[in-house]
Amino acid sequence: MEDNAGSMAEVPDLIPARMLSEFVYCPRLCYIEWIDGEFVDNEDTVDGRFQHRRVDSEAEKIQEDEFETFHARSVSLDGSKVGVTCRIDLLEGEGKRVTPVEYKRGRAPDIPEGAYEPDRVQLCAQGLVLKENGFQCDQGIVYFVRSKKRVLVAFDKALQQRTRDLISNLRKTALKREMPPPLQDSPKCNRCSLAGICLPDEVNLLQEIEANGGVEKSGEKGLLGKIRKLLPARDDALPVYVVGHGNMVRKKGDLLEIWSAVKDGALGEKDGAKEERGGKGKDGRVLEVRLREISQVNLYGGVEITTPALADLMQRGVPVMHFTRGGWFQGISSGHTHKNVELRMKQFEWAMDRKKSLSIARCLVYGKIKNCRTQVRRNDPESPAKVLEKLDKLSGDAKKASNIEKLLGIEGAAAEIYFGRLDGLLKGDQGFTFQNRNRRPPLDPVNAVLSYLYGVLAKEMFVTLLAVGFDPYLGFYHQPRYGRPALALDMMEEFRPLIADSTAITLFNNRELSERDFIKTGIGISLMPKAKKRVIEGYERRMETEITHPLFGYTVSYRRVLEVQARLLSRVLSCEIKEYPAFLRR
Ligand code: SF4
Known part of the structure; x- marks a missing residue:
């Protein structure tokens, strides 16, 4: 057994023959899919599955038209000595002499071998498994669905040896636990x-x-x-927000329905977040959305959801987030958590190591201060040069901080300077001003909106980190505390000025919020329910904004950028890249 086998998640004994094909195509693709357990569909993979379903349903017809005989379809077989498990699309033959048939969705390539190497190796692995199970098998067939062509693949010595070598190499790669x-x-x-x-x-x-x-x-x-x-710059699927006590979320067929708490059809402040888009039906249903078009569901303040709706969303991997009326993130209902155990093990290893944690925390704070500076430079023409210089210096200091305590001090100093200039970013004529940052409770409208948006952004980061495979509660900069999504708070640092602060400033400067949108609650100030919806809409506009990526040069939405950053963090933990590249707006 390999040295590292005891400390790592185990590699399955048998390699699926399909993974062997992927390994030939691209070792990294195989690793991500098989070891990390990640998979995403695109047009090709969806079509591939469709074609395979057709194979199953049309097997009888194909038998008559294309093949003389066959004994079985969708045959699952293990070969413990070969080290492969396979699912054979069709198996034809007589007695002990058999021929596996592998269906491929595309056209037959115009190459001397008749089929690409990944397909030939996959087929040969099936042949080796069949032999181990007592069959005689020295050839297979690749059937290309689009061109309706059968290509014979002889399992000669060279192909068998190549297949065995690849099985061995794939196993070594899996045991090494290093993504190619x-x-x-x-x-x-x-x-x-x-x-x-x-x-x-x-x-x-x-x-x-x-x-x-x-x-x-x-x-x-x-x-x-x-x-x-x-x-893609943006996701096709989008979040759904439901705001207001007593509103109900149900499932009907392939639709998610949002029903108003107000039965007589009158719109109240408790109506669903998408009320403005389509209006409300007479029966109290305010909105219906196709389930497949939903990326997440956010329920604010006592919204009910039925068990069938919740079960369907869980099955689709769509998280349901629960918030208090005030926007405090309470928790999440989700299906099975991410299968990437490796990443979580690395995350725990790095979080336990002060030096490694510090190296990430420095980059996060550096990014945050740099983006605060950009925010001021772009939007406050009267900002004194020395403010920008100080922020520049502090960002440099953050990169060199010798411990987390010093880093906290640097971040605090930068926040004081930044928030000291935030009033200059607000247009004076809209009647709102900003003195300083305060919270729990926020004491003025601008702080109320900022707090609300930081809560929404933390939720966004939480969901993104979960989707990538992280544990959102274990961070590198924010220290662990019961119930605190420390990594989500870490990763949102560089985006606070770019997403939350920018949304708040736009909402005030565009006069989308007025004095009537705020209410005094005790010593603090809260947003009225309708105003919360407007804040969420402003936030969503920002998340869907397409920007040119400052480093990679392509256009991408902010929502996508969050995921890219989370994935880059995972590459740091796997030591593929040395330093976390903070997202810096130019
Ligand atoms: S390198 Fe990455 S993107 Fe390219 S084929 Fe391999 S897994 Fe896919």
Whole structure:
């Protein structure tokens, strides 16, 4: 047994033959899918599954038209000596002599071998498993659905040896627990459904910058400017917000319905968040959304959700977030948590190591201070040069802080300077001013909106980190405390000025909020329910804003950027890149 086997999650005894095919195509793809347990569909993978379903349903017809005989379809078989498990699409033959048939969705390639190597290796692995189970098998068939062509693959000695070598290499890779490097500028990445997880060009660029002493290579030799946009700028699925005590979320077929607490059809302050978009039906239903178009459901202040709705959302992997009326994030209902145990083990290892934690925390605070500076520089033309200089210096100090306590001090000093200038970012004519940052409770409207938005942003980061495979409660900068989503708070630092503060300033400066939107509660100030909806809408507008990525150069939404940053953090923990690259707006 390998040395590291005891401390790491175990590698399954048998390698699925399909993973062998992926390993040949791209070792990293195989690792992400098989070891990290991550998978995302794209057009090709959905179509591939559809074609395989067709294989199952049309097996009888295909038997008559294309093959003389076959004995079974969708045959699952293990070969413990070969070390492979497989599911054979079709098995034809007589007695002990059999031929496995593997269906591929595309057209037969015009190459001498008749089929690509990943397909031939997968088929050969099936042949080896069949032999181990007592069958005679010396050839297989790849059936290309689009061109309706059968390609015979002989399991000659060379192919068998290649297949055995690949099985051994894949097992070694899995035991090593190191994600293979991304392909370099490969056309394979263009169609890879895992590109958004793998980030091939991004990782290659960051490694190049690190190898070049932190400097971006320019011109023909460098990767800068050659980063392909392999991830969509925005998600098709979007969040749903339901605000107001007594509102109800139900499931009807493929739809999620939001029902108002007010039965007579009159709109009140308790209506659903999307009330403004479509109005409310006479029966009290304010909105219906296709379940497949939902990325998350956010319930604010005593909204009810039925068990069938919750179960369906869990099955789809759509998280349901619960908030108090005031916007305090209470918890999450989700299906099975992420399967990437490796990442969580690394996260715990790094969090326990003060030096490693500090190296990440420094970058997070550096990014936050830099973005605060950018916010002031861009939006406050009267800002004195020395304010920008001080923030610059503090960001540099953050990068060199010798411990977390010093870092906290630097962050505090920068926050005082930044919030000292925030009033200058507000247009004077809208009647709102900002003196200083206060909370629990916020004492003025601007602080009330900031607190609310920080809560929403923390939730966003929480969900993103969960989706990537992190434990959102264990951070590197914010210390662990019961119920505190420390990593979500860590990772939102660099985005506070860019997303939350920017949304608040826009809402006030565009006069989307007025004095009537706030209410005094005890010594504090709270947002009225309708105003909360407007704040959420402003926040969503910001999250969907497409920006040019300052380092990678492609356009991307802020929501996507959060995920990219979380994935880059995971690459730091796996030592693929040395330093967490904070997202810095220019
Ligand atoms: S994006 Fe490219 S490097 Fe990454 S897993 Fe896919 S094929 Fe491999």
